[in-house]
Amino acid sequence: MQFTAAQIAMIINGKVEGDAMAAVAGFGKIEEAKPGQIAFLANPKYEEFLYLTGASIVIVNELLELKQAVTATLIRVPDAYTAFATLLSKYQELMTQQLTGIQQPSYISPTAVIGENIFLGAFAYIGDNVMIGNHVKIFPGVVIGNNVQIGENTILHAGVKVYFDCIIGKNVVVHAGTVIGSDGFGYALQADGNQTKVPQIGNVIIEDRVEIGANATIDRATMGSTIIREGAKLDNLVQVAHNVEVGGNSVLAAQSGVSGSSKLGRNVVLGGQAGIAGHISIADGTRINGQSGVTRNVKKANMAFTGTPAAEYSSTMRVQAITRSLPEIEKRLSELEKLVSQLLSERLNAE
Numbered sequence: 001m002q003f004t005a006a007q008i009a010m011i012i013n014g015k016v017e018g019d020a021m022a023a024v025a026g027f028g029k030i031e032e033a034k035p036g037q038i039a040f041l042a043n044p045k046y047e048e049f050l051y052l053t054g055a056s057i058v059i060v061n062e063l064l065e066l067k068q069a070v071t072a073t074l075i076r077v078p079d080a081y082t083a084f085a086t087l088l089s090k091y092q093e094l095m096t097q098q099l100t101g102i103q104q105p106s107y108i109s110p111t112a113v114i115g116e117n118i119f120l121g122a123f124a125y126i127g128d129n130v131m132i133g134n135h136v137k138i139f140p141g142v143v144i145g146n147n148v149q150i151g152e153n154t155i156l157h158a159g160v161k162v163y164f165d166c167i168i169g170k171n172v173v174v175h176a177g178t179v180i181g182s183d184g185f186g187y188a189l190q191a192d193g194n195q196t197k198v199p200q201i202g203n204v205i206i207e208d209r210v211e212i213g214a215n216a217t218i219d220r221a222t223m224g225s226t227i228i229r230e231g232a233k234l235d236n237l238v239q240v241a242h243n244v245e246v247g248g249n250s251v252l253a254a255q256s257g258v259s260g261s262s263k264l265g266r267n268v269v270l271g272g273q274a275g276i277a278g279h280i281s282i283a284d285g286t287r288i289n290g291q292s293g294v295t296r297n298v299k300k301a302n303m304a305f306t307g308t309p310a311a312e313y314s315s316t317m318r319v320q321a322i323t324r325s326l327p328e329i330e331k332r333l334s335e336l337e338k339l340v341s342q343l344l345s346e347r348l349n350a351e
Contacts, residue, residue: 001025001094005057005073008038011090012083014059018073022056027088030058039072040084059084096137096155103140115152133170145181151208163220169208175236177215180204184219184226184242184260198222200242207231213238213254229266247284265301289313 006020028037030046033055040059041050047067050058055072062076077083099119102108106120112130121140126132130144133152141159144150148162151170156162160174163181174180186198202221206228212218213236218226221243228240229248239257240246246258247266256270259278264270268282271290276282282298289306298305304313311319 005075008057008087009075012059012075012077012086014075014077014083015062016073016075018070020073022073024056027091028055030055038087040080042079042081042084059087097135099137109146121158127164139176157214163204165203166205166220167203168206169210169230171209172206173211175212175214175216178212179217180206180212181220182217184222186222186242186260202226202243204228207248210234216240219244219260235272241278253290287313 002023002025004020005016005018005022008014009016024036024038026037028034028039030039030041030053031049033039033053035054035056037055038057038059039053039055041047041064042061050060051068051070053072057075058072059075059077059080061080062078064076100117102120103122106122106124108114108120108126109128109130111128112126112132114132115134115136117135118132119137121138121142123141124138125143127144127146127148129147131149133150133154135153136150137155138144139156139158142156143161145162145164145166147165149167151168151172153170154168154172156174157176159177161179162168166181168180181204184200186200187195188198190196200220200222202224204218204220204226207230209231210228210233212234215236216234216238218228218240219242220226224243226240226243227245228234229246231249232246234240234252235254237255238252241258241260243261244258245263246252247264247268249266250264250268252270253272253274255272256274258264258276261279262276263281264276265282265284265286267285269287270276271288271292273291274288275293277293277295280294280297282294283301283303285302286298287304288294288310289304291308292306292310293308294305294310296309305311306313306316
């Protein structure tokens with residue numbers, strides 16, 4: 001399937017500079033692209049490749065000033081990175097729209113309600129009283145438990161497991177192997193030293209436009225709901241514990257974890273392997289550096305933290321700078337001690 005520069009410009013609201021009928025059928029990185037592919041340039045670090053690339057079309061920022069002639073047709077936009085992401089999304093949407101129908105073998109409960117134009121891959125299982133909206137894509141090996149609700153245009157990739165009573169909104173993407181609604185980690189220590197399991201009878205609610213990476217785990221609530229708010233993005237291998245609330249448009253990088261009953265505000269960012277202790281609140285716009293551990297409430301919005309236990313970023317950087325200087329400070333202190341000792345000795349001798 002080919003698209004011309006003129007057609008692409010209409011999709012991303014760009015302005016063509018060059019041959020408007022130049023056509024492409026694929027994507028490529030600007031340093032590797034070949035004729036018939038489209039690339040983009042957003043980072044000035046790669047500008048040299050703009051003059052060398054084999055790409056037929058390149059999306060660039062509208063303010064870019066050319067230093068020499070280019071062979072590719074350019075499409076100028078306010079933000080090349082965002083425009084290219086939009087184009088990729090449209091392409092992916094076009095490809096997935098072609099998937100429809102129910103492959104066999106698969107199982108659909110007689111009490112399930114299935115929307116129009118869905119795709120159900122082979123070996124998928126749809127439990128009792130499930131409600132699935134229109135244009136949903138469910139890939140092979142997906143298991144959807146009883147009473148689950150799934151909104152329209154949602155995509156569940158291969159091997160996703162959604163336990164009973166969970167609710168998934170519209171335009172959600174869940175990647176392969178992720179588990180939604182598994183039991184929260186709740187046990188009560190008994191007098192005899194044994195751990196008694198606390199039943200987890202709540203559910204998970206995933207609101208609209210959420211994307212969840214591969215092999216992530218979102219535990220069901222003990223009571224009530226574990227909630228992933230609208231627009232949040234969770235990377236691969238993220239763990240969200242029971243009764244957690246992840247705020248809208250928050251971003252959790254790979255291997256980060258949020259312990260039970262903690263609340264993350266809107267636009268919170270967790271770096272890779274960051275950890276949030278249980279029963280604490282994190283203010284809107286908080287940024288947690290990778291491998292940091294947050295053990296107390298963060299009450300002030302739009303602050304950055306790093307370290308374990310996590311502390312405010314700028315003060316921590318100052319502490320680290322001082323720490324690196326400790327050998328030199330120790331040396332100077334030793335010299336001062338020797339000097340003081342020498343002066344005292346001279347004074348005693350003078351007396």
